[in-house]
Amino acid sequence: MRELIRKLDSQKELDREELVYMLSHRNDNPEDREYLFQLARERAIENYGHQIYLRGLIEFTNYCKNDCYYCGIRAGNNKAERYRLTEDQVMDCCDAGYGFGFRTFVLQGGEDPWYTDDRICHMVARIRDKYPDCAITLSIGEKERTSYQKFFDAGADRYLLRHETADPCHYRKLHPEALSIEHRKKCLRDLKDIGYQIGAGFMVGSPYQTYENLADDFLYLKELQPHMIGIGPFIHHSDTPFRDMADGTLEMTLFCLGMLRLMFPKVLLPATTALGTIDPLGREKGVQAGANVVMPSLSPKGVRGKYLLYDGKICTGEEAAECHHCMEMRMERIGYKTVSARGDYKGWSRGAAGACDER
Numbered sequence: 128m129r130e131l132i133r134k135l136d137s138q139k140e141l142d143r144e145e146l147v148y149m150l151s152h153r154n155d156n157p158e159d160r161e162y163l164f165q166l167a168r169e170r171a172i173e174n175y176g177h178q179i180y181l182r183g184l185i186e187f188t189n190y191c192k193n194d195c196y197y198c199g200i201r202a203g204n205n206k207a208e209r210y211r212l213t214e215d216q217v218m219d220c221c222d223a224g225y226g227f228g229f230r231t232f233v234l235q236g237g238e239d240p241w242y243t244d245d246r247i248c249h250m251v252a253r254i255r256d257k258y259p260d261c262a263i264t265l266s267i268g269e270k271e272r273t274s275y276q277k278f279f280d281a282g283a284d285r286y287l288l289r290h291e292t293a294d295p296c297h298y299r300k301l302h303p304e305a306l307s308i309e310h311r312k313k314c315l316r317d318l319k320d321i322g323y324q325i326g327a328g329f330m331v332g333s334p335y336q337t338y339e340n341l342a343d344d345f346l347y348l349k350e351l352q353p354h355m356i357g358i359g360p361f362i363h364h365s366d367t368p369f370r371d372m373a374d375g376t377l378e379m380t381l382f383c384l385g386m387l388r389l390m391f392p393k394v395l396l397p398a399t400t401a402l403g404t405i406d407p408l409g410r411e412k413g414v415q416a417g418a419n420v421v422m423p424s425l426s427p428k429g430v431r432g433k434y435l436l437y438d439g440k441i442c443t444g445e446e447a448a449e450c451h452h453c454m455e456m457r458m459e460r461i462g463y464k465t466v467s468a469r470g471d472y473k474g475w476s477r478g479a480a481g482a483c484d485e486r
């Protein structure tokens with residue numbers, strides 16, 4: 128195990144078998160685990176110091192035309208209370224967030240046809256105009272390349288689209304026929320070509336996931352070279368087909384975070400809300416396993432309890448100000464500092480697509 132950890136850390140490629148070995152033997156020796164986390168922290172600190180980047184998450188619609196079996200806002204869940212924020216409401220979230228020091232706004236939503244390309248572009252352009260010093264991240268699913276280009280031209284800089292699983296058979300077990308891994312990968316490729324900073328990622332412990340699947344996720348990420356990698360534990364939602372499936376675990380998610388930090392020393396790696404949901408100190412532990420980004424919600428209090436991808440989601444009853452303050456305190460307590468900065472991928476600049484391929 129030690130040898131494999133060192134090999135990962137020295138930027139040598141591990142093959143599928145070696146990755147599977149690490150994952151399946153991750154709990155053999157607690158000292159090895161700690162060694163992985165220690166190196167992961169060192170790499171994060173080398174690249175980003177003790178700074179944690181803040182992303183203000185604005186969950187602007189929970190309408191979705193897709194029917195992913197794991198997700199609480201899937202089209203088929205008629206118990207979900209649907210909402211859509213107006214552009215003015217989104218601007219209010221940005222205004223509040225800017226005041227707290229956020230310099231990245233993440234507009235996340237289900238795949239909601241009411242939000243046409245024109246409406247998205249209008250909203251992005253308005254934020255771009257008012258906040259020229261902020262990064263705008265979109266997380267609104269699969270679109271045509273021409274749409275991605277329009278959003279980029281309107282001022283969006285980043286795009287989050289988790290690949291969910293790189294294996295076509297596993298992908299089929301998590302999604303209905305209408306969705307395919309091939310199309311998802313094409314979207315990620317298009318986004319990168321256009322010049323976005325892109326984020327891919329997957330759920331840890333999703334139903335039917337094997338160690339081989341996870342190894343393939345790592346190998347796919349190696350090939351894609353995203354700027355951001357979002358991972359978090361799968362957590363069941365009681366109004367989905369996966370209501371009885373086991374949740375992903377803290378220890379497995381932390382181990383994956385550590386491995387990812389060693390494989391991608393400069394990547395922007397969030398300690399996600401799902402991680403904070405399965406353990407009260409999940410996000411802190413995520414940072415201590417190599418994460419360097421947190422994404423507190425800026426969504427209005429009235430809708431927070433409705434953007435429920437999984438059961439038990441934390442921070443649904445708080446105001447944005449409380450969440451921001453809470454996050455500052457949490458990071459300070461473990462010796463880190465949340466900073467007011469865009470937190471771009473090192474070496475990225477707008478209009479330099481592919482410029483960060485040398486790393």
Ligand code: 5AD
Pocket residue numbers: 197198199288289291329330359360361362363364401436437
């Ligand atoms: N548990 C954990 N994560 C989930 N996501 C969706 N549903 C769940 C769930 N039940 C994740 C997916 C998606 C991201 C926005 O949230 O990976 O890409």
